[in-house]
Amino acid sequence: MSEPASPSEIEQGEGGPVGREPERRREPVFNMPPVVLAVIGICVVVHLIRLYWLTEDQDFSLLIRTAFIPIRYSGRFDLDFYAFSTPFTYAFLHGGFAHLAVNMVWLAAFGSPLANRFGALRFSLFFAATGLAAVVLFWAVHPLGLAPLVGASGAISGMMGAAARFGFRTDRSSGKAAFAGAPLPMAA
Numbered sequence: 284m285s286e287p288a289s290p291s292e293i294e295q296g297e298g299g300p301v302g303r304e305p306e307r308r309r310e311p312v313f314n315m316p317p318v319v320l321a322v323i324g325i326c327v328v329v330h331l332i333r334l335y336w337l338t339e340d341q342d343f344s345l346l347i348r349t350a351f352i353p354i355r356y357s358g359r360f361d362l363d364f365y366a367f368s369t370p371f372t373y374a375f376l377h378g379g380f381a382h383l384a385v386n387m388v389w390l391a392a393f394g395s396p397l398a399n400r401f402g403a404l405r406f407s408l409f410f411a412a413t414g415l416a417a418v419v420l421f422w423a424v425h426p427l428g429l430a431p432l433v434g435a436s437g438a439i440s441g442m443m444g445a446a447a448r449f450g451f452r453t454d455r456s457s458g459k460a461a462f463a464g465a466p467l468p469m470a471a
Contacts (some may be wrong), residue, residue: 319394329376374414
């Protein structure tokens with residue numbers, strides 16, 4: 284028997300030429316769900332606009348309108364549109380590049396497994412809910428505070444807890460349950 288004359292004469296199997304191992308699909312270096320990339324993109328764009336486009340007065344006005352300021356909810360001020368939007372918009376503002384970078388790294392690390400598990404809509408709702416929970420706790424501790432709350436740290440902290448509970452339950456290398464069994468009770 285002679286060698287095949289052309290590649291078309293090579294016997295084909297299920298995964299390609301017989302006797303050869305099929306090519307493995309390579310995972311991308313950055314394997315983040317689009318919804319996580321979108322949140323990161325929004326945070327970065329907002330920060331760049333604040334730094335390079337707005338004047339100092341415009342930035343201050345933006346902070347007053349979009350950062351969470353606890354005293355606004357003390358009953359001393361009329362509630363306006365911003366009183367209802369700031370419990371959500373504060374998460375897209377950051378105090379500097381270091382604050383932004385650290386938050387986005389943690390969002391990528393803990394948001395990605397949740398977005399893969401929940402899907403884009405449920406992830407977005409969970410991000411909003413954990414951000415709102417952080418605002419409620421901040422307001423409960425500092426009800427008359429004048430300092431604005433900015434950053435996605437509160438929402439990301441909620442995601443860290445959820446990722447510990449849901450996101451890492453399967454070992455991707457073997458496909459087996461990594462933390463099988465019922466969750467431990469919270470009682471002391």
